[in-house]
Amino acid sequence: MLEYVQNNIFFTLIIINYIIAIGTAFFIILNNRNPITTVSYILALVVLPFLGLLIYYFLGQEYRKDKMFKRKKVFNNETVKKWEKKLILNDNRLENYETDFLGNKVNIVKLLQNNQKKPLVFGNDVQILINGEKKFEALFKDIKEAKNHIHVEYYMFNDDKIGSQFIEALIKRAKEGIVVRVNYDYVASAISNKSIKKMKQAGIEIFPFMPVWFPNLTRKLNYRNHRKIVVIDGIIGYVGGVNVSDEYVNPNNTGYWRDTHTRLKGNVVKSIQSHFLLNWNFVSEQEIEITDHYFPEVEECGEIPVQIAASGPDSDYPHIMEALFTAINGAKDFIRITTPYFIPNDQMLTALKTASRRGVDIEILIPKEGDSWAAKYATNSYILDLLESGIKVYHYCKGMVHAKTMVVDGLLSTIGTSNMDYRSFEINFEITALIYNKEVSAEMLHIFEDDTKHCNQVAIEEWKQRSFQEKVKESFSRLWAPLL
Incomplete structure (x- = not known):
């Protein structure tokens, strides 16, 4: 028997592969996931011997989701509950707004308010920023004028030309006593140990989101932090598609990169802040004491109603x-x-x-x-x-x-x-x-x-x-x- 296995090693490995694949396929079916996803993984197991198992191992398993993302403490914090209760709209006010200007869009407001406790917030200023050039121009100005804290969370954070300028701006403020926290996605970012050390020496707290082995080979690993946000003093927030990387500011030697970001100012930034703190507690393994200075009172700075929707493996719904x-x-x-x-x-x-x-x-x-x-x-x-x-x-x-x-x-x-x-x-x-x-x-x-x-x-x-x-x-x- 041993001699047969040695003489037919490839055939034996194929048999072993399909025995494991059959068991894995049965397990996938029992998970009752999206049928399209289930079929895709089973197809990979069938038509891609060995590779299909690797694909499922790296991309398909949800044990990390079950184990890692049971973390709702931030949303249960009394300070967060207090401002949510203050800003949340009751049914009567929603009916009035439906009549005044929302129309059937009130259904979206109700959906997010009921499912995620994210209210429609009035009295905000909204600035549309086209491409990275406009985004970083505004952001650097706001960083320079920060008075208390700067919270940074990016999918792609590179220490190239624009990234180095960003890092220097953060270091300068950290040395001046501003609290700076940075959370970057480990897989998508290209930031050197030298840059990280430099930031830490300046007093910046910086943590990667879910480090993995061989990040260059696993750029599509599941459960990545794809957000691009900055929160300044709990009053100004940035949300959109622009990462910290040179291609987003359209240098002459690369192709044109068209993107959109937005700068928000007002009480709606509290919603962005709560999501930053939730992820920060996870990546840093800290429990930040959440006080009112993270959710300050903000005078109305505009008339625009804004609502924040966020989702991820820690969400009850998409x-x-x-x-x-x-x-x-x-x-x-x-x-x-x-x-x-x-x-x-x-x-x-x-x-x-x-x-x-x-x-x-x-x-x-x-x-x-x-x-x-x-x-x-x-x-x-x-x-x-x-x-x-x-x-x-x-x-x-x-x-x-x-x-x-x-x-x-x-x-x-x-x-x-x-x-x-x-x-x-x-x-x-x-x-x-x-x-x-x-x-x-x-x-x-x-x-x-x-x-x-x-x-x-x-x-x-x-x-x-x-x-x-x-x-x-x-x-x-x-x-x-x-x-x-």
Whole structure:
């Protein structure tokens, strides 16, 4: 028997692989996960011997989620509860706002308020920041003027040219007595030990989010912190798509990178602050004493109502997906979506197609090339579906479009970190600002229309004529869409 195994080692390993794969497939089925995801993993186990097991080991297991993300202490803190209770809107006030200006958008407000205790907050200022150049110009000014603390949380934090400028700005304030805390995603970031040591020596507290082995080989590991936020003094907050990396500020030697961020000022920043503190307690393994200075009283600095939606493995529900889903289903006139990755789940795809067929004017802007071969072809596999339902699709040709925004009916705008894909909706930590204001929506609509000047609109007859090889790539990539 031993001699047979030695002479047939590859065949023996294949048998062992499929014995383990069958047991793993049975375990996946018993977990009662999304059927599409279940089929994708089982398909990987069947058609990719050995590799399929590795894919499931690194991407598919949820034991880390069950073990690591049972951490709700921040939301149960008395200080957090106090400001939530103060800002939360009762049913009577919501009914009045529904009549005054919200219309059926009040359903989104109720959804997030009931599920996540995130109120619609009035009296805010909203500044739309186009590309990294505008974002960092405003951010550096706010860092310079910080009076108490600076909280930083980024998916990608590189110590390249813009990253080094950012680090120096933080170090300067830390040395002047400002409390600076930095949380960066370990997999996506490229920050040297030298830079980390320099920040720590200046008094900056800095921790990586979920370190893993071989980060360069595991860039799509599950449960990454995809948020890009900064909170200054609990009064100013930044949310959007712009990471700390040179390509986001469009240096001359790289391709054009189109993105959108927003600077928020007002009481809505308290919602962003609570999510930062929740993640900070996790990555630092500290229990920060949460006092009122993290949630200060803020005089009204504008008139714009804003609500924050955040989701991740620690969420009871996919809050961002549900908010967008509700917005799409409630749309009456038009929807404009910009996203770098359009790999929707069945719910979102059905919502968009049915909204279009009932007369809502829908336009979606995606990159022509993108920064991921697999994501590009997975995205392209949905285009014919959209076109046949009457949805207009634009390919952005000037460079990479990385903005994650939506405008609905000239009243609701969303700016955040969440892509229109399964990974953002179900796996990674994301955060999105929902802005209920006609002026902001008009500005966002103008930005969308300006971006279409650098696009080619996809024509359905021309799209149907694409090559067989392209269709094969699309179909194959779509099979793995839940894993991308």
